[in-house]
Amino acid sequence: MKLIALDLDGTTLNSNKIISEETLYSIKKAQAAGHIVMILSGRSPSSVYDELLKYGLNCPVGGHNGTALYVNGKLIELNSIGLPQIQKIALEVENEDLPYNISTNKGIFAPSNWDKRFEQVVSSGRVPKEYFGNRHFKMFTTSPNVYGHSFFNKVQEIIDNEDYTIQKFLILTLDPKQMERLEKKLRFIDETFVTSSSPFNLEITHMNGNKGYGLKAMASYFHLPLENTVAIGDEKNDLPMFNIAGLSIAMGNAEEEVKLSCDLVTLSNDENGVAYAFEKYIFNKSNVL
Secondary structure, three states, X not given: OOEEEEOOEOOOEOOOOOOOHHHHHHHHHHHHOOOEEEEEOOOOHHHHHHHHHHOOOOOOEEEOOOOEEEEOOEEEEEOOOOXXXXXXXXXXXXXXXXXXXXXXXXXEEXXXXXXXXXXXXXOOOOOOHHHHHOOOHHHHHOOHHHHOOEEEOOOHHHHOOOOOOEEEEEEEOOOHHHHHHHHHHHOOOOOEEEXXXXXXXXXXXXXXXXXXXXXXXXXXHOOOOHHHEEEEEOOHHHHHHHHHOOEEEEOOOOOHHHHOOOOEEOOOHHHOHHHHHHXXXXXXXXXXX
């Protein structure tokens, strides 16, 4: 039995944001063979479950980069950012006047002027032209209104509310110099983890809110050794799970840095790379490392 952790966007989903018939067949075939297939994504748990529901899939889920772990819809572990860290993060992000959102136990919240902040950076001329053609650009730059997020006028409305726990800050950093400046400051905040899932965003979680910890915790839950785990992904936020998985596989559409950090490279997400990896390295025992 293996625990197979799949990233969602750019991995399990193709460029049309669907799970192909080939990939769906391979996931169900793996489950039928006794393997555990989990989705480990930067998305919120509810967003992941919405995708799985479309295909009739029942999988363990790690949302917010493994911050929130679910099995059969039941929360088994949640790692939230501490209040001192939240205050420091919020201060730095607000000082930069960037569009961002905050994932909480009560939903996702964004500044009420998110659209204005986004238009401000786009009109600045500081956004590299290649970003506009990036495969993740539309997903991260779509207005929170479209996603149905809630809004706040001042961030204190969220961070000072004792009913809220915060799992992740997702910051849109389209100006490379601004991103570099902010990332340096954020990395000095203790007990947090900073990563990215595109060239133009930053994601901040609790120090255990990363896909490596999420994979390790899920393996422990199912009493499986880490050598019996497989991780498949395409972005930098997948690197922590690559570092601990028994077998790590990068998608053909992954950045070169990601490809160099794994054991194997499969086909792209538009070439059914997940299905190819399953057939060659999981079902074909002679090819398993």
